[in-house]
Amino acid sequence: MPQAGQVNTQFGVYKNLCCGAEIVITKGAIFPDCPNHLQLTTIWKPVDFEMTLTKKVIQKKEESEPAA
């Protein structure tokens, strides 16, 4: 997984493991340090944005259906 200071090779949403903060990083941009943990090597985990979106749609659908 990419770390702070590395150059991003794939545009996407990334979440850091220490705080769970989500950022969007474009290709060629450098992964930043976590603002709360400047001393640590921040690891950024790619977030499957489409999957997150799909989950939200499914949740909304379930909420709109009447309870059995």
Ligand SMILES: [Zn+2]
């Ligand atoms: Zn942090």
